[in-house]
Amino acid sequence: MQIYAEEPAKELGAKTLLYITQDFPPGFGGINTYSAELCVRFAEYFGRLTVVAPYQPGCEAWDEMQPYNVVRIKCKSAFLGWVVKSRIPKLLEEVQPDILFHAQWTSLAAAKKARKSGFKGSVVCAAHARELLREPGLPFPLPQLFRAYRQEYMQLPDLWLPVSHFADQLLEALGIAAANRQIVHNGTDPFHFRDDDDAQTRAETRRSLGLKAEDFVLVTTARIVARKGIDTVIEALKRLFPEHPLLRYVVIGTGDQRENLAQKAKEAGLGAIVQFIENVSHEQLPHIYQAADLFVMVPKTIPPDVEGFGLVYLEANACGLPVIGSTSGGVPDAIAHDETGLLVSEQNPAELASAIEYLIKDPGKRKLYGEKGRARVLEKLNWDDVSQQMLGLFQEIQK
Secondary structure, X not given: OOOOOOOHXXXXXXXXXXXXXXXXXXXXXXXXXXXXXXXXXXXXXXXXXXEEEEOOOOHHHHHHOOOOEEEEEOOOHHHHHHHHHHHHHHHHHHHOOOEEEEOOHXXXXXXXXXXXXXXXXXXXXXXXXXXXXXOOOOOOOHHHHHHHHHHHHHOOOOXXXXXXXHXXXXXXXXOOOHHHEOOOOOOEOOOOOOOOOOHHHHHHHHHHOOOOOOOEEEEEEXXXXXXHOHHHHHHHXXXXXXXXXXXXXEEEOOOOOHHHHHXXXXXXXXXXXXXXXXXXXXXXXXXXXXXXXXXXXXXXXXXXXXXXXXXXXXXXXXXXXXXXXXXXXXXXXXXXXXXOEEEEOOOOHHXXXXXXXXXXXXHHHHHHHHHXXXXXHHHOOEHHHHHHHHHHHHHHHHX
């Protein structure tokens, strides 16, 4: 199957894309970023692009800035597919799409209705992992009915786009044929996440965070929830701190585990070196990455929650920062082990402590991982290349 489009503008310029997503800006998160970055690029190649997404307060300002039409529907994100289902005949008439793109399988009820309404185009669906594992906690026989419904709807797409080998394996286990699956990794924006801050800018960023020039700074950017493994990092720091008193740990994000983790750090005698920061702007984040010495996030698998990929590893790498992650879910696709960073086992503070200490003692290796990480992003794990891969695949299924 061809992946790269030779002349996507020529091939797709007369085509129309209807993109349906439960997660979209101004909301935050991986799928929000995935959809926003792809759509702004798809708009350059398709004759017309329409996005359907749930309404959010303040979305009007975002929508007005986009080079495509956004249809907002007032509903809970989980119910978007069912609400859109009732509106599909009108949307098909107004948009006349050649391709329906679903950012998650849970909106495929709309695709089924489209088929019944005479839609003859192609159906494409992304797969991130977590949504493939989730099942509602319902009494018997409802779980069985849910699985049957899922199985029926998952046969609708002509093309599945898993973001990692882990997500691809989940699709295979659910009976999706290999001919209908193509792994297309996530990307990031290397023009926003860059590595060009000078020494003065990095020093100023450190001072703004209460950090000193001599500190060895670890950073995590994540929702502060149990599966992100921040507790494992704190346990590793507890082992390292006596011999490495200049260690500092900055956690950027919000979530329901913040207070518990802050208390855990305090009880471990690390209250003064672990800090939690909220409300870091998109513009400020690259500066924080560049001011740090090492990015660390070691997710754990807590079914059905799992890390589907980990965009933040690419962001950090694009800023020239080496990374450490765990082998959970799709993380091994985001990190090239011993090339752009290191992979350790899940929930293993001792192994993580050894990996951190290894990089503390080897600044040359840190520099090399950071350089190779940025080179990998520039070469293939950026949104321009990701969208080009998809455009090539769209051409194939439209033939």
